Amino acid sequence: xxxxxxxxxxxxxxxxxxxxxxxxxxxxxxxxxxxxxxxxxxxxxxxxxxxxxxxxxxxxxxxxxxxxxxxxxxxxxxxxxxxxxxxxxxxxxxxxxxxxxxxxxxxxxxxxxxxxxxxxxxxxxxxxxxxxxxxxxxxxxxxxxxxxxxxxxxxxxxxxxxxxxxxxxxxxxxxxxxxxxxxxxxxxxxxxxxxxxxxxxxxxxxxxxxxxxxxxxxxxxxxxxxxxxxxxxxxxxxxxxxxxxxxxxxxxxxxxxxxxxxxxxxxxxxxxxxxxxxxxxxxxxxxxxxxxxxxxxxxxxxxxxxxxxxxxxxxxxxxxxxxxxxxxxxxxxxxxxxxxxxxxxxxxxxxxxxxxxxxxxxxxxxxxxxxxxxxxxxxxxxxxxxxxxxxxxxxxxxxxxxxxxxxxx
Ligand code: SF4
Numbered sequence: 001x002x003x004x005x006x007x008x009x010x011x012x013x014x015x016x017x018x019x020x021x022x023x024x025x026x027x028x029x030x031x032x033x034x035x036x037x038x039x040x041x042x043x044x045x046x047x048x049x050x051x052x053x054x055x056x057x058x059x060x061x062x063x064x065x066x067x068x069x070x071x072x073x074x075x076x077x078x079x080x081x082x083x084x085x086x087x088x089x090x091x092x093x094x095x096x097x098x099x100x101x102x103x104x105x106x107x108x109x110x111x112x113x114x115x116x117x118x119x120x121x122x123x124x125x126x127x128x129x130x131x132x133x134x135x136x137x138x139x140x141x142x143x144x145x146x147x148x149x150x151x152x153x154x155x156x157x158x159x160x161x162x163x164x165x166x167x168x169x170x171x172x173x174x175x176x177x178x179x180x181x182x183x184x185x186x187x188x189x190x191x192x193x194x195x196x197x198x199x200x201x202x203x204x205x206x207x208x209x210x211x212x213x214x215x216x217x218x219x220x221x222x223x224x225x226x227x228x229x230x231x232x233x234x235x236x237x238x239x240x241x242x243x244x245x246x247x248x249x250x251x252x253x254x255x256x257x258x259x260x261x262x263x264x265x266x267x268x269x270x271x272x273x274x275x276x277x278x279x280x281x282x283x284x285x286x287x288x289x290x291x292x293x294x295x296x297x298x299x300x301x302x303x304x305x306x307x308x309x310x311x312x313x314x315x316x317x318x319x320x321x322x323x324x325x326x327x328x329x330x331x332x333x334x335x336x337x338x339x340x341x342x343x344x345x346x347x348x349x350x351x352x353x354x355x356x357x358x359x360x361x362x363x364x365x366x367x368x369x370x371x372x373x374x375x376x377x378x379x380x381x382x383x384x385x386x387x388x389x390x391x392x393x394x395x396x397x398x399x400x401x402x403x404x405x406x407x408x409x
Contacts, residue, residue: 005088011098013088017068017079020255021114021148021171021223061144062102063112066090066127070116074184075264076173076228076257079116084262089118092130099135103143110144110166111135117150125153125161132164146218151195152188158195159215162202167218167250170195175239179229183266193247196220200247219250226280227257227272232304234294237283241294244287254280279306286313289344290337310399314340317377318398321389327379328359340398341373373398 005013065079067089073081090098095113102108113131117124128147135141147165149158162168170192174180177189199220206215222243226236240252256277259269283306286292290313297312298304300319307315317324317340326335328350336347346368353359353367361383365371376388376398388394 007090007094007098010088010090010094011064013086014065014068014090015063017085018063018065018112018114020078020260021063021112060108061110061112061146062099062108064090064095064098064114066092066095066113066115066124066131067118068116069118071119072117072184072186074173074187075266076183076225076260078260080264082262083260092127092134095131096134096139099131099143100139100141103141108143110146112146114148115150121150121152122154122157125150125157129157129160129164132161136164144218149195149199149220151192153195155195155198158199159202162199162206162215163213165216167221168199168216169221169223170199171223172196172239172243173223173225174229175224175231175236176229179231183228183264196222196243196247196249200249204248220247221249221251221253223253223255225257226254226277228267232301233276233280233283233306234298234301234304236280237287237294237298240284241287252284254284273308275308276306279308279312283312286316291334292316292338310395311340313338314373314398318395321394324377324389325379325385326377328364329354329379329381339374339377341370341377342368 067087068079068085069087069089070077070079070081077083078085095111099108099111111131113128115124115128118127128150132145132147135145144167145165146167146169147161149161149168149170151170158168172180172189172192173187174183180187180189199216202215203217203219206212206217224236224240226233236254240254243249243252254277256272256274257268258271259267283292283297286297287294297306297316301307306312310318317338323335323338326339328336333347333351336342336350337344342350342364346364349367350359350364353363357363358381361371361375361380364374364378364380368374375383376385376394378385388397391397
């Protein structure tokens with residue numbers, strides 16, 4: 001590693017090294033701005049807007065590592081001690097100056113800063129906190145800051161991070177403590193969860209008492225790598241569900257494992273399918289916004305794996321046909337949310353509309369844009385699909401058609 005590399009070269013190395021972290025979305029930040037002529041930067045009430053490059057990198061935040069050197073040797077990580085990659089390290093001042101310079105040029109709306117562990121967890125956390133503190137206190141930076149937390153660091157340092165950052169995250173990385181022990185023997189699942197617990201308590205305390213100092217108002221998040229170990233989707237979702245429940249996490253991000261150069265021999269040679277990651281996000285969404293429990297989604301799955309061919313809501317409906325059809329003129333919101341093809345907004349519009357008239361199939365089409373997917377699962381004034389639901393071919397009728405990929409598509 002060299003501190004003497006020119007900053008642009010460090011940026012190339014350390015922005016590239018940060019791309020493996022998926023947990024950089026920024027929803028839920030508090031509103032700050034510099035319209036009063038003071039300070040630098042702003043963040044909107046709903047968090048800043050993002051755009052993602054086709055490979056999934058968030059480009060509205062300056063997303064970098066402080067360093068890609070690390071004293072740990074986690075098998076799945078490109079930055080691990082034994083990895084043969086070019087190393088670089090920013091100084092605190094360099095990160096602060098880059099953030100300010102990029103912000104002033106309108107390239108970014110905030111900073112996502114993570115780091116390999118250098119010297120010790122405490123030393124590394126101290127450096128991360130210094131960046132955030134300098135930005136806020138010395139430069140009055142009001143943009144969004146997301147700091148990665150080093151779980152083994154002194155709790156007091158982690159608390160300080162929360163005073164300056166909008167969001168904190170600690171990656172749990174693998175769905176079970178056994179996998180973590182196998183692939184990241186220097187990490188400790190209990191310590192990661194302890195840190196999540198104390199962050200959760202600080203976040204709640206700050207929300208409950210307006211006079212308490214602001215603490216990570218955009219909450220905490222984590223990332224789970226999928227497909228590096230043999231854990232099924234049921235296990236992954238079980239872990240995610242328990243983290244949401246116990247630590248009030250804002251988000252769990254799922255990152256499909258993709259082989260890294262010089263990867264450890266204990267890892268799979270092939271990447272996990274991206275569609276698996278997508279199905280997990282859909283299942284996660286159902287758990288957070290559609291009233292499904294983890295068990296409802298995962299019970300009866302073949303080998304505990306989500307169906308890659310259809311989304312989890314459609315899969316659940318096909319496996320629970322006895323719950324349908326739902327009468328759109330009488331069913332409660334909870335059941336309507338389970339109808340394939342009806343999203344939250346459509347259901348709310350539908351509930352509003354049925355106060356004034358009896359709904360027909362055309363009304364549902366108008367409200368949701370299409371009725372093709374919902375049709376077998378609903379009853380309207382002019383439609384009752386009983387025989388459709390009984391048909392063994394129903395799955396083929398409602399599942400999206402497989403498409404031939406174009407060579408240059
Ligand atoms: S501690 Fe973090 S940066 Fe270091 S090897 Fe493990 S995952 Fe990579």
